[in-house]
Amino acid sequence: MESAIDTHLKCPRTLSRRVPDDYQPPFPMWVGRADTSLQQVVMAYLGVQYADEAKRPDALAALRHIVATFEGADGPEHHDLTHHVDNQDHHNLMVVGYWADPAAYCRWLRSDRVKGWWDSDDRLNEGLGYFREVVAPRVDQFETLYAFQEELPGVGAVMGKISGDVNEHGYWGSMRERIPLSQTDWMKPGGELIVVTGDPKAGGRVVVRGHDNIALIRSGQDWIEAGDDERSLYLDEILPTLEAGMDFLRDNGEDVGCYSNRFVRSIDLDGNELDESYNIGHWRSLDRLERWAESHPTHLRIFTTFFRVAEGLEKLRLYHEVSVSDGKDQTFEYINCHPRTGMLRDARMPSSV
Amino acid sequence: MESAIDTHLKCPRTLSRRVPDDYQPPFPMWVGRADTSLQQVVMAYLGVQYADEAKRPDALAALRHIVATFEGADGPEHHDLTHHVDNQDHHNLMVVGYWADPAAYCRWLRSDRVKGWWDSDDRLNEGLGYFREVVAPRVDQFETLYAFQEELPGVGAVMGKISGDVNEHGYWGSMRERIPLSQTDWMKPGGELIVVTGDPKAGGRVVVRGHDNIALIRSGQDWIEAGDDERSLYLDEILPTLEAGMDFLRDNGEDVGCYSNRFVRSIDLDGNELDESYNIGHWRSLDRLERWAESHPTHLRIFTTFFRVAEGLEKLRLYHEVSVSDGKDQTFEYINCHPRTGMLRDARMPSSV
Numbered sequence: 001m002e003s004a005i006d007t008h009l010k011c012p013r014t015l016s017r018r019v020p021d022d023y024q025p026p027f028p029m030w031v032g033r034a035d036t037s038l039q040q041v042v043m044a045y046l047g048v049q050y051a052d053e054a055k056r057p058d059a060l061a062a063l064r065h066i067v068a069t070f071e072g073a074d075g076p077e078h079h080d081l082t083h084h085v086d087n088q089d090h091h092n093l094m095v096v097g098y099w100a101d102p103a104a105y106c107r108w109l110r111s112d113r114v115k116g117w118w119d120s121d122d123r124l125n126e127g128l129g130y131f132r133e134v135v136a137p138r139v140d141q142f143e144t145l146y147a148f149q150e151e152l153p154g155v156g157a158v159m160g161k162i163s164g165d166v167n168e169h170g171y172w173g174s175m176r177e178r179i180p181l182s183q184t185d186w187m188k189p190g191g192e193l194i195v196v197t198g199d200p201k202a203g204g205r206v207v208v209r210g211h212d213n214i215a216l217i218r219s220g221q222d223w224i225e226a227g228d229d230e231r232s233l234y235l236d237e238i239l240p241t242l243e244a245g246m247d248f249l250r251d252n253g254e255d256v257g258c259y260s261n262r263f264v265r266s267i268d269l270d271g272n273e274l275d276e277s278y279n280i281g282h283w284r285s286l287d288r289l290e291r292w293a294e295s296h297p298t299h300l301r302i303f304t305t306f307f308r309v310a311e312g313l314e315k316l317r318l319y320h321e322v323s324v325s326d327g328k329d330q331t332f333e334y335i336n337c338h339p340r341t342g343m344l345r346d347a348r349m350p351s352s353v
Numbered sequence: 354m355e356s357a358i359d360t361h362l363k364c365p366r367t368l369s370r371r372v373p374d375d376y377q378p379p380f381p382m383w384v385g386r387a388d389t390s391l392q393q394v395v396m397a398y399l400g401v402q403y404a405d406e407a408k409r410p411d412a413l414a415a416l417r418h419i420v421a422t423f424e425g426a427d428g429p430e431h432h433d434l435t436h437h438v439d440n441q442d443h444h445n446l447m448v449v450g451y452w453a454d455p456a457a458y459c460r461w462l463r464s465d466r467v468k469g470w471w472d473s474d475d476r477l478n479e480g481l482g483y484f485r486e487v488v489a490p491r492v493d494q495f496e497t498l499y500a501f502q503e504e505l506p507g508v509g510a511v512m513g514k515i516s517g518d519v520n521e522h523g524y525w526g527s528m529r530e531r532i533p534l535s536q537t538d539w540m541k542p543g544g545e546l547i548v549v550t551g552d553p554k555a556g557g558r559v560v561v562r563g564h565d566n567i568a569l570i571r572s573g574q575d576w577i578e579a580g581d582d583e584r585s586l587y588l589d590e591i592l593p594t595l596e597a598g599m600d601f602l603r604d605n606g607e608d609v610g611c612y613s614n615r616f617v618r619s620i621d622l623d624g625n626e627l628d629e630s631y632n633i634g635h636w637r638s639l640d641r642l643e644r645w646a647e648s649h650p651t652h653l654r655i656f657t658t659f660f661r662v663a664e665g666l667e668k669l670r671l672y673h674e675v676s677v678s679d680g681k682d683q684t685f686e687y688i689n690c691h692p693r694t695g696m697l698r699d700a701r702m703p704s705s706v
Contacts, residue, residue: 014369015369016367016368016369018371018526019640020539020541020640022541023640026644026648170644170648171525171643171644171647171648172524172525172526172647173371173525173526186373188373188375287372287373287376290524291379291523291524294524294525294647295379295523295524295656295657295660296657297654297657300653300654300656300657301650301653303648303653304648304649304650304653307648
């Protein structure tokens with residue numbers, strides 16, 4: 001049994017754990033491990049939004065264009081593609097890119113094919129929306145948790161290695177305790193979302209400023225290789241409750257501290273659905289995410305189902321990754337997106353601050 | 354908003370809370386407050402057991418005898434009566450007495466009418482079982498939580514006063530954080546249950562030695578004054594799940610660290626049922642109780658129901674009290690009880706230690 005916090009990220013605690021030293025988790029789980037040289041990762045969610053089915057080919061072409069910019073030395077180590085329909089009946093295609101080197105991300109971002117394309121006035125007149133939601137957590141600011149040990153998705157693909165059984169899981173508070181920074185820091189939210197450029201209601205270009213310790217959770221399901229029993233477990237038993245919980249957060253997030261919640265389906269470059277999905281949620285703070293997760297009936301039902309089946313899972317892959325980040329390491333930019341997209345819904349105009 | 358830990362019990366922390374300073378509970382709850390002179394309480398569960406309905410009058414007479422010993426200066430400040438049928442189909446009558454002064458309890462215990470009666474060989478030949486399960490937590494070793502503010506049951510009746518809204522509730526870990534000792538102590542279990550006199554299988558007199566930090570929870574429901582809606586909320590919605598959870602602990606407690614679990618119905622001196630009940634559970638440790646409470650489907654369902662209705666409760670009274678105690682402040686004594694009674698089930702014979 002090892003700690004979820006890697007050896008080189010351990011430090012003298014000023015904040016104690018919730019459980020005693022001799023805590024024993026009820027079943028095994030694993031976390032991603034990275035080389036000690038990894039300092040900070042970039043998680044860039046790059047979106048294309050369209051209201052009308054007829055725009056799908058254009059939107060897919062735009063998505064493919066973004067993915068094409070990943071080629072070359074400064075592209076991300078890993079990426080994947082998704083589609084979802086939001087509660088304004090808009091379609092959204094996203095590619096998330098994971099960089100192990102923030103400097104490479106910056107070079108990519110500033111390259112002509114990226115900067116020139118994003119800044120071009122053409123983006124304002126294509127009948128498509130675009131967004132970039134990017135956070136760059138340091139290695140002491142994120143955690144992962146996998147119910148499997150191979151071919152890690154998401155940030156695990158950048159980390160590259162898997163731990164042995166870890167101690168910090170199976171109790172409320174373990175997510176926080178897997179984040180190395182929790183040893184010494186409450187990770188409290190540092191401000192409010194503020195619109196710093198444009199006006200969400202007017203469309204066009206809008207930039208939102210984030211704040212310290214926005215929490216980002218990616219929580220995923222992969223039933224590609226699952227047999228009949230595990231497909232049924234996921235599709236018939238877990239999924240309906242999961243959808244209810246994720247719809248609740250999408251539609252009522254403002255009340256519970258969830259800025260944005262998207263339950264997305266993985267796709268290929270042609271837009272065909274794959275048997276993978278994940279939820280991507282932005283929260284005002286880790287403690288708001290904790291309070292919801294540990295008290296909402298839908299999440300508790302998912303949690304107890306997972307507890308029941310975790311040890312017997314064979315091909316159904318369940319995992320999550322959670323990060324906090326500094327406000328200065330966040331980017332939230334939108335072009336012609338509807339005003340409830342991403343951070344736009346909860347961001348305040350400067351005049352109202 | 355005030356802390357559940359009373360001012361005179363605050364001390365510099367060596368263990369941190371789970372939630373940040375600015376945590377706001379989702380609805381109001383209250384705790385008992387005692388005069389600063391209160392140092393330690395005694396909670397004495399005194400039982401009469403019988404297998405056969407025909408023994409009911411004798412058992413009730415024995416219960417009344419015990420209650421009669423409470424009269425006079427050294428009796429408990431407060432007591433109440435219950436009945437339950439255990440999973441060996443035995444009936445159990447219990448009176449729990451609460452003393453605010455351990456010295457008075459000792460005098461009561463050593464008085465002829467108590468000691469003489471308990472020690473008499475007559476107790477061995479009446480076709481009844483008897484037990485005494487007594488713990489004496491110091492004031493830094495217990496906590497209370499009430500969804501109401503008047504006529505406190507259980508240890509609250511001895512404390513005598515109620516707090517204002519307290520901060521430490523509504524999240525997993527708050528029970529522990531309401532116990533003053535949690536500021537500096539993990540309250541880890543200090544040993545095993547050991548049979549020190551007799552043999553549970555043989556009947557007769559058996560004494561079990563406890564160990565540091567056995568946790569005792571009393572969790573109660575009172576629908577005496579409830580109107581139709583709240584009676585239905587309790588009887589139709591909460592009770593079935595509560596019974597399922599409490600039956601689970603009664604029958605499977607050994608696997609999860611629950612030494613004994615009794616879901617009991619309040620009665621009057623004639624054995625008539627009242628519209629009050631509570632569960633009384635003895636646990637190997639506070640953290641085993643926490644793990645079960647925060648992960649078992651039945652308890653999570655009760656918890657989410659309570660979250661939903663807590664703010665609107667009018668006459669349905671829900672509460673709990675939780676203590677840990679030092680091994681030296683525990684007594685577990687049995688006369689002719691079946692071998693799955695109370696601590697007997699999990700206590701090990703010295704030869705097997």
